Each structure stands twice: as C-alpha cells, then as structure tokens.
Amino acid sequence: MRSDGKQLEGLVSFVEKTLLPQGFEVKTNERVYNDEGIQIAEFDIEVRGRIGSTNIAWLIECRDRPGQGPAPGSWIEQLVGRRMRFSFNKVTAVSTTGFAPGAVEFAEKEGIELREVRALSADEFADWLLMRHLNHIEHVARLDHASILVNEGESEDRRAALLQLISSLSGDAKFLKSSKKGTLVSPAEAFCFAAEKLERLFEGLEPNGPGKKITLCVQYTNDDDHFVVGTSLGAIRVEAIVFYGELSVRETLIPLTVTAEYRRTETGESISQLASFAPQLIHGMRFAVEMHRIAESGETHVILRRLPDDA
DSSP: OOTTSHHHHHHHHHHHHHHSOTTOEEEEEEEEEOTTSOEEEEEEEEEEEEETTEEEEEEEEEEOOGGGOSBOHHHHHHHHHHHHHHTOSEEEEEESSOBOHHHHHHHHHHTOEEEEEEEOOGGGGTTTOOOSEEEEEEEEEEEEEEEEEEOTTSOHHHHHHHHHHHHHSOTTOOOEEETTTOOEEOHHHHHHHHHHHOGGGGTTOOTTSOOEEEEEEEEOOOTTSOEEEEETTEEEEEEEEEEEEEEEEEEEEEEEEEEEEEEETTTOOEEEEEEEEOOEEETTEEEEEEEEEETTTOOEEEEEEEOOTTO
8 A cells, every 4th residue: 555544544434434324424634723723633534423412523543654563552642642632532543564562452441443454365355356457448549630620700810810829839738728617628638538429439449459540520519518719819719620530449457456454453353355456547647446345244345546646
C-alpha cells in the first residue's frame, strides 16, 4: 500500500461504510479548526450517527509506515488523548505493520480497538478469486487532421480571425469550448468523444490488430450543447467538425498487485479481504479496480477508485 496512508484509509472507510446501518456518515481527512480559524487536528476517518437516542462519534486512525516497524505505544497514547479532547465514544487504530507488545497491552487497558491490514498471497484468495489479471479493452481514436466548419453567414474578418487563431496553436491545444459545460477540449479529445458515442465504428476491429482509417463528420446542431471558439473578434460557433483519423482496439492485461486482509488484531478475525489491480489511465485520470469481499455477508463489492494524479 502507498506509504502516505491514502489507500489504507480508502480501504477501511469503504468497508466500514458498507457495514454501517443507514443514517451513519463517514468522513475522511476531516480537518478541525479552533475559534481563531487555526487547524488543530485532522481525523483520518470519522464516523457519526445515532443509535436509539444516543449520538455515536467514532474515530478511526490509520498508520501505514512499513519502514518504521510495529505501531508503538506512543501512538496509542496520542489516540487516548484525542478521544478525551474531542469527545469520541470509540477510537480504533488500524496498522499495516501490526502493534508493538506494549502498544497492545496499553490499548487493551484504555479501550482502544486494534485492527490490522496484512498482505496475503493470491493463493489465500482462491476460494473466491480465481483471476490473476483483468482484460482491459480500450477504444483508441487517433486524430490526424480536423476541419472546423462554421456558419456560412460568418464574415470574412471573423473567419480570418478563426484561421489565425488555429494556425497559431499547437496540435494538442484545447480551444473548443463547450457551450454547456464551459470546459475546453482539443480536437483530438472531441474526436475521441464522438467516436465513443458511435461504438459501431469499432465493430470488426481485432484487439491489438491493425487500425482502420476513418473520416467522421460530426454536426453540432444542438443550441444548448455545441462548441464555440474564442477569437480576437469574439466567439464563433462551430457548426461541424470533419475528423480524419484512425480507429483501433487495444487490449492489455492488468495484473493483480495487492491482496490484503482487514482483520481484528485481538482475535485475528477477518473483516474483509481486498484484491486490487494495477492502476490504469482513463481519459487522463488514474483509476484502480478493487474487489472487496466482506467476511460477514460473503458479498463481493467491485469498485473503480479514482487515484491521485501524482500517486
């Protein structure tokens, strides 16, 4: 797991949220400020809800420091202090490296619950997870050239301003502005979006085989959803774009990279097991496919988790 603890927090918060009854709220990385606006604390995972007539406040702190050995007793002391200062009913400590003997004894004395996330071999998941990789099929649209068409009523001066702007930009420049969302995209991105909407264009293409050349004319007739280009003489609406490019289908094998178990330290009882596959880029964003098997119910949850771009 990443040493900054974010993956650990994501695992624990997902499992606990799955197990909690309705009405409970789970927050991660919640910052606490004093009356002067100065941050005085940050909670890894904060759970709040109501059981009967009692409000429950539960703090879960996570520690993922593989280079520092078992979690020490001093960390448990800090959590005892946090429980008192911020009036938590319950505090749980989760570690990926276990706990030092003194930490276990002190936690038991002070009522701090201990849990661990331990790496397991893929063979130990054989009763519910047979796959060792995922097959990822990706539609690829590579743009060679695009012709941008505007209304015939546009003046020569405005057409010239548009041509001057486009000629000054690099091939991957984002200058097509969505009238609906206000976001900017490049012609290559617009080609990808248009091709994805017409999945039939990829029919007959063999994965990792040769691509096929295509000319695709897309008309933007929706008055509420089209592209405009900002020029020195004002915004010009795009009536249509003729894309010249190549379509192909790419297949990759995504390996299984993490197999771990979330369990109670005192008893070794399993709470859940996690299988995570290597991160993949989807539209420029990093995602990982995770499978969580909840021990209590035997259910397996499959989620697509967005990862930080700098992970």
